[in-house]
Amino acid sequence: MDFSKQSSFEYLSHPDSSSLSPEDLQLLQEARTVTAQAYAPYSKFNVGAAILLENGALVRGTNQENASFPAGICAERVALSASSSLHPGVAVNTIAVSYHNLNGSSDAPISPCGICRQTLSEYENRQQQPIRLILSGQTGKVFIIQTARHLLPMVFSAEDMK
Numbered sequence: 490m491d492f493s494k495q496s497s498f499e500y501l502s503h504p505d506s507s508s509l510s511p512e513d514l515q516l517l518q519e520a521r522t523v524t525a526q527a528y529a530p531y532s533k534f535n536v537g538a539a540i541l542l543e544n545g546a547l548v549r550g551t552n553q554e555n556a557s558f559p560a561g562i563c564a565e566r567v568a569l570s571a572s573s574s575l576h577p578g579v580a581v582n583t584i585a586v587s588y589h590n591l592n593g594s595s596d597a598p599i600s601p602c603g604i605c606r607q608t609l610s611e612y613e614n615r616q617q618q619p620i621r622l623i624l625s626g627q628t629g630k631v632f633i634i635q636t637a638r639h640l641l642p643m644v645f646s647a648e649d650m651k
């Protein structure tokens with residue numbers, strides 16, 4: 490008997506931002522630009538997130554580090570919390586994530602950390618709509634992922650507590 494299972498997903502990989510739609514390009518540029526507002530004196534790894542809400546509003550977030558390291562919070566969760574607080578009940582359409590590595594290069598996409606994937610999943614469940622992701626550095630490839638769920642197979646959710 491074969492007990493093996495597989496999990497995989499498709500995503501788009503653009504060689505650079507020139508082939509993006511105008512709307513996606515604008516959101517990515519917001520994420521790239523807002524990295525300048527990050528507070529990351531310890532890692533020197535400035536991350537920026539820009540969220541496009543269903544009502545057309547734009548909400549930005551950056552990573553906020555702390556001398557007590559675990560107190561720091563990622564740009565994605567800052568932006569999600571701000572969106573939910575400023576625009577309650579309005580669904581998140583797309584989140585763009587970029588970074589500026591002050592110690593190295595910033596030309597490859599990064600993807601959200603585990604806690605942020607869990608958080609994105611909770612927001613998707615709340616709004617019952619997928620959240621698209623646009624991932625890129627300051628330059629170079631751009632990944633587009635159709636739903637945050639793809640980044641966290643077998644996610645733990647409220648369903649599991651029933």
Ligand SMILES: [Zn+2]
Nearest residue numbers: 563601602605
């Ligand atoms: Zn994170």
